[in-house]
Amino acid sequence: MIEKRARSAYPRFRxxxxxxADNDIYGHINNAAYYGFFDTAVNCFLIEEAGxxxxxxxxxxxxxETGCNYFAPLAYPETVEGGxxxxxxxxxxxxxxxxxxxxxxxxxxxxxxxxHVYVDRDARRPVQxxxxxxxxxxxxxx
Numbered sequence: 001m002i003e004k005r006a007r008s009a010y011p012r013f014r015x016x017x018x019x020x021a022d023n024d025i026y027g028h029i030n031n032a033a034y035y036g037f038f039d040t041a042v043n044c045f046l047i048e049e050a051g052x053x054x055x056x057x058x059x060x061x062x063x064x065e066t067g068c069n070y071f072a073p074l075a076y077p078e079t080v081e082g083g084x085x086x087x088x089x090x091x092x093x094x095x096x097x098x099x100x101x102x103x104x105x106x107x108x109x110x111x112x113x114x115x116h117v118y119v120d121r122d123a124r125r126p127v128q129x130x131x132x133x134x135x136x137x138x139x140x141x142x
Contacts, residue, residue, distance in 0.1 A: 010083025011140045014041040018076040028073035038098045041082030050136035061116035068112035086141040092126040093117045
């Protein structure tokens with residue numbers, strides 16, 4: 001289990017609107033949707049602040065490990081705020097922690113982690129993180 005972290009542990013946030021389709025038959029957001037929130041929060045940071053070019057960049061990140069702990073239910077039409085931080089920064093890999101918060105709340109409803117391995121787009125072999133990306137990731141490192 002990941003140690004539960006308050007909002008103040010996350011240096012970057014992304015507003016993540018929920019969708020009607022995110023709810024399941026039990027009236028809350030289905031567990032699979034949380035992984036989409038994680039991916040969106042991290043990739044928005046990478047695109048907007050770390051120079052990731054998802055369409056034509058030579059380097060891409062592949063998810064090789066994921067996990068999630070659920071603390072409280074979320075439901076449409078709530079707006080979720082996704083906090084992002086880096087907990088490990090290697091030569092070609094990055095481990096992120098993502099906290100999902102109800103708007104304005106200090107404690108997360110869920111908290112996840114995933115690991116990206118950065119690879120050459122064509123060869124799919126690990127490559128060193130580009131300098132600009134490393135600098136942006138270093139800025140949100142725990």
